[in-house]
Amino acid sequence: MYEGIVQDLIDELGRLPGVGPKSAQRIAFHLLAAEPSDVLRLAEILREVKAKVRFCRICGNVAESEECRVCLDTRRDLTVICVVEEPKDVVAVERTREFRGRYHVLGGAISPIEGIGPDDLRVKELMTRLADGTVTELILATDPNLEGEATATYLARLVKPMGLTVSRLASGLPVGGDLEYADEITLGRAFEGRRSLEV
Template sequence: MYEGIIQDLIDELGQLPGVGPKSAQRIAFHLLQSDPVDVRRLAEVLVEVKARVKFCTICFNVSEDDQCRICRDPRRDQTVLCVVEEYKDVVAIERTREFKGRYHVLGGAISPIDGVGPDQLRIRELMVRLADGAITEVILATDPNLEGEATATYLTRMLREFGLRITRLASGLPVGGDLEYADEVTLGRAFAGRRSAE
């Protein structure tokens, strides 16, 4: 192990998702060898992103404004709402260029093992959005894993009272995978072939 601030840097980098001890060490030494101007720019961007980025007041996607660019876009179909777990899923779906509606980001999935229940997600806010009757279809685009399926099943039961068309993404996505890692073709086909949620 290293001394003082170098070990502190490695420890902090190791807190990032997907960065293990070896990767943290490599990144730390890369930063030490980098030009000070580049390191300063990285530090400034990290501080600025925490100061400026917030969540959209409508869909809870990340945004620098009160409303994200998708919610501000009048060309988007306001009658179709795609419900996703995380904001990174919005990016994955947008890359397909198949979906022209709006989004709702739950902020996770139901996972009793992790202590995440419906009350920890933005389900109440979803119900408020659906109350005015403008939305006619809800696409449940949760991850095809145990937590995502549990969340979709729960939402399907909750949404039936609204008399909406409730659909799920079609097969083609690997079970146990995450939407953000699916390629554009697979995700695009899954979107085009979505089915009713039951």
């Protein structure tokens, strides 16, 4: 145990995800040894982030104003919504430069074992967005794991009466991998989703 405020800093750092007691101690001593201006800059950014960043009132993405950068962009296609679990998934899809529609961030996936049901996610907000008839296509880009699949199944069932085009991201073999290491489920999905080659 260190004295007073140093131990408090180690304890606070240790509460961050993925930071154990040893890492917390290492970061704390790095901060103590660093230039005061660097540490103050970090402190200022932490304060500013907490004060300024909020969730977009339309899509639930992180934003610095009432609406996020994507929702404010008038060049985006208003007829397509891509549903993702977390704001970091928006960044992942944006990196592809393939999607020009807007997003809807659910805030997680349905996980009954953790006590998370549809009412704990931003499902009602999604239904409200779909109600005015502007959106004609919904892309379900929840994680390709069991909870993500179940969430996509639930949403597809919910929006079915609205007559929208509902699609799910394809799953299959990762680019750059070896076929022999693919598991049966992934390889099976790749076979299901195979496409003809136009040459």
